[in-house]
Amino acid sequence: ESAVVSGITLDRSEAKLSVIRVPDRPGIAYRILSPLAEAAINVDMIIQNASSEGYTDFTFTLPKVDLPKARQLVEFVAREIEALEVRADNNIAKVSAVGTGMKNHPGVAARMFKALADENINIQMISTSEIRISCVIEAKYGELAVRILHEAFNLANGA
């Protein structure tokens, strides 16, 4: 699988906002996101897993500089939709394995997760596409994660 991964990227510029326990019914995702779009806040990753008992969490990452404004907007919506709370986290890094045709190489994600686990780096969030596997981890592990992933995928440092 090493041939599939062409590089490792690290993004330390983002923060995370989660709206906890939102009702899983049509219109909720729009209500959370549209004030952010109107405020021209560049939302990056959006992660929402399947619901349990009619509720789920709605999380997104964004530039750290936009966190105070975004939090204010989202807290207003959270109250309106009667979500449980809004949680912000300024202490994250996003590390990604980038490549092509990841879908047909299930071993790639397994290898990435193993490399992080072997260093005891906890994976807080996971989001994937055909060309990228992204893990959100604690910010302080960012450079270490990049180094071990370069090793895990036989990439020269700087790839």
Add this chain to the structure above:
Amino acid sequence: ESAVVSGITLDRSEAKLSVIRVPDRPGIAYRILSPLAEAAINVDMIIQNASSEGYTDFTFTLPKVDLPKARQLVEFVAREIEALEVRADNNIAKVSAVGTGMKNHPGVAARMFKALADENINIQMISTSEIRISCVIEAKYGELAVRILHEAFNLANGA
């Protein structure tokens, strides 16, 4: 934002497996995924949101044909890691807006979510990258979702 979205894709070939309430500690993601990789099961989307009280859900999509085998493997791991349960869903479709530089156009996701909400289509899962916003919805809404998203983004049908 219409210029940013170049096409809408629909994938009806996948099923979803969720491992509910897994401990949020290093090694868990690897333990769930590695048996699947060893069985050469092509896992597509992996979604894991941030944890609450030390637990989170781990979800992935895969070809429907692989669901019985994958479910068996994952149920074994779920018992080992003392997750709450494994849930399978064979009734999903993945609809995606594809484009470039989505990150710098926050209105794109908002417009997509609004279009689905206006048709009362519930968004079960969301996963995004710079070039794609994917929503998992109930399978029966697949074609309708594609049609309304073509309209929402001013794309000719077939784009």
